[in-house]
Amino acid sequence: MKHARPLFGDGVLAALLTLGGVVGTTFAGSPSRAEVPIDVRGYVLVVTAAVVLAVRRRWPQAVLAVVALCTWSYLVLGYAYGPILISFMLAVYSAARHAPLNRAVPYSLAALAMTLTHLLVHSHRLGLFGVVDVSAWVFVPFSLGFALRTRREMAVRARAEAIRQSVDDERLRVAQEVHDIVGHGLAAIKMQADVALHVLAKKPDQAEVALEAISRTSSEALDELRATLAMVRRAGTEAERSPVPSLARLDELRRRMAEAGVYVRLENSGEPVAALPVAVDLTGYRIIQESLTNVLRHSGAEQATVGIRYEPGGVLITVSNTVTDYSPGEGGSGISGMRERVLALGGEFTAGPSPDDGFEVRARLPTGGPS
Known part of the structure; x- marks a missing residue:
């Protein structure tokens, strides 16, 4: 579905260019306006150049090669400039936008060199303005495609960096939570364990109290750790968890510290x-x-x-x-x-x-x- 929509859009674009190309070429290639009136060969070249644009995103280099060949043949045969040039410029734009850059550049330069040769065949079109016009057919759409391609790649990189930063922030938050929970619990447990070891031989009753405190503290720390990890693991559903630590729950913390x-x-x-x-x-x-x-x-x-x-x-x-x-x-x-x-x-x-x-x-x- 993700790729079907652009493909459908390109198909519609190709159909419109085909229809517009036939109508526009008929008008531009009429005997009163062109040295060589449009004929079946010209229509075939115009239609072919427009139809292949339906797959311009999937095979941009191949599309540019076909359209460039059709455009060159059209111009060499002496037909008047017409809608086929729109198909040509769109093919150059598509190569710059969607093809790997190391292929888009040589394909576009080859298309430019090919189209420039028609000026030699029709010397009356040769001249500074003729070269500038033909060069603009390539450089303008290529620059536009390259600019949009660069902006898209920058947006993708920015989005990836934002996601990475979000993940790093979440990791840091979880690390801080685990550090606080485990650090506090182990410190209290160590203190109680030292007390238990110190009084075990002479005052076993006090050692039992210390061991009970160790058991209670470790249980509370584990519950809090599970609650924190549950908050990280849950996705879109409320996980059962202990109450979130807050300033209203300081009495529990004071009790654990007193026991330690x-x-x-x-x-x-x-x-x-x-x-x-x-x-x-x-x-x-x-x-x-x-x-x-x-x-x-x-x-x-x-x-x-x-x-x-x-x-x-x-x-x-x-x-x-x-x-x-x-x-x-x-x-x-x-x-x-x-x-x-x-x-x-x-x-x-x-x-x-x-x-x-x-x-x-x-x-x-x-x-x-x-x-």
């Missing part, structure tokens, strides 16, 4: 937004989650403060702890990933020592409201 040994104090201020944009809500949660994971992994602090301040047009998120000896290690992507998330939404992000001699992550996310 870090007490989180939550401070809310401002007038809460009834419904934050989904991207802002999820990004805010991930910023807090990754910041607390870094506290758990790298700072050794037993307490952290999370501040959420709702402002006109945005929400300010801060995560701080009192330990300045923060060493995120090498090759980590936590802070850079957070920064990319925030900047992608048009927000502001900083991470570094805080005024109270601690370490603070600060992110301001726009909500689209009045500012």
Whole structure:
């Protein structure tokens, strides 16, 4: 169906050119207007040149060769210039538009050389204007076809680049989600495992509590990971999944952190937004989650403060702890990933020592409201 429509259109075009060619050639080749009156041979050449254009997209070089031969024969026989030249120029255009360029150029030059020879046969047509006119029959349609071909190829490349960029962005988003989910879960599990190993011999009851926390944390992390992957896999249908992480679900995160040994104090201020944009809500949660994971992994602090301040047009998120000896290690992507998330939404992000001699992550996310 995709190729049938252009083929049908070319068939209609060929039929119209055939009809117009016969009528126009009859008028142009009348005895009162032409040195050589039109006859059966002339009509056969005109009709042949028009009919083969029905397959100009499928075999553009062959069509140009046939039309050029018909046009050359028509001109050499001395018939008056007429509609056959329209078929000739359309064949040149089709070669430039649809044929490989390394074939379209030599075929078009050969067609030009062939048509120029009729000027030598009919010397009264020879001259500067005659050469310019014949050259224009080739160069003008070829230039038009080449320009449209170039624009089409550029559009295809731009579309392919847009698709590639979209795929890359989606891969990055999924990688960030998986990094946040798995990183936070493993950090909490490691902390609980260390506790269990430390108290296993002397306080087995506490070890059992730690192991239960490990089981619960790993189960929650797996559920969240499945939900994220389900969102990626689904195509046009709603996949069953856990609730999307949001700032309204921070109590669960605080509980997991408490079980891992870090007490989180939550401070809310401002007038809460009834419904934050989904991207802002999820990004805010991930910023807090990754910041607390870094506290758990790298700072050794037993307490952290999370501040959420709702402002006109945005929400300010801060995560701080009192330990300045923060060493995120090498090759980590936590802070850079957070920064990319925030900047992608048009927000502001900083991470570094805080005024109270601690370490603070600060992110301001726009909500689209009045500012």
